[in-house]
Amino acid sequence: MPFPALNHVALTVRDLSVSAPWYRALIDADPVLDEHTETGFRHVVWQFDNGTLFGIHEHTRPMTDDRFTEFRSGLDHVGFGCADRAELEQWRSRLDALGIEHGAIVDAHYGSGLSFRDPDGIALELFAPSG
Template identity: 40%
Template sequence: MTITTTGFSHLRLTVRDLAVSRRFYDTLFGWDVAVQVPADADAATRERLWFVFDGVIYSTPGGLLGLRPVAAGDDGFSEDRVGLDHLCFAVPGRADLDAAVEVLDSLGAPHGEVKDIGSMLLLEFRDPDGIALELSAPKG
């Protein structure tokens, strides 16, 4: 028997510096914050929001995406280790990929060129921790 799923509920990325990562994700995507621990939170609030891990959880069109600031400052992402290879977000079309290139350039974020891979268009880039990310758009 298999388990029927209806999509992803949430994903959390481990980051080194929450402020740096937030600037990147806020500037690039502008997602609404679903949950974060207020800076002036009391002990009861911190206990109730334990699952945020002093990070932030965004509400995205496909579910929730969290940033958890627990990585050591000298740690780095590698898609060649067990775990995440990359994460790809869908965008409506080619114009969105071209606009993303401009935003990535303004952030100084490394990225490739928009590629036609046959079935779709793809833009590869990295976040401040070097996590491999992509944007994909349908052709046409």
């Protein structure tokens, strides 16, 4: 039996009033879902053309003051796929236009990546495989 494809990613954020507009501008689309759940959190979810869902959650339970770091056990980063390096260059320009700080495009033998962070410091990457 083959392993199933990735269906969705959900990130916990500190403040949806900050993160939801930031992601909406980045994704350049309205979410398909924005609701308070009966289990104690609100989530805002986007659906990409390939069917993958990407959501951000704000829980009613208090958070610690720690910011995200990929050097703790758990999530390292979320990677979004691009067709090629030229598309990464377009994204670099878009991030600049949105005022989102980012690193340089890093090339490796397996592909190229462009890293940046969301308002909570969660590591995000745009990635294009080589070839």
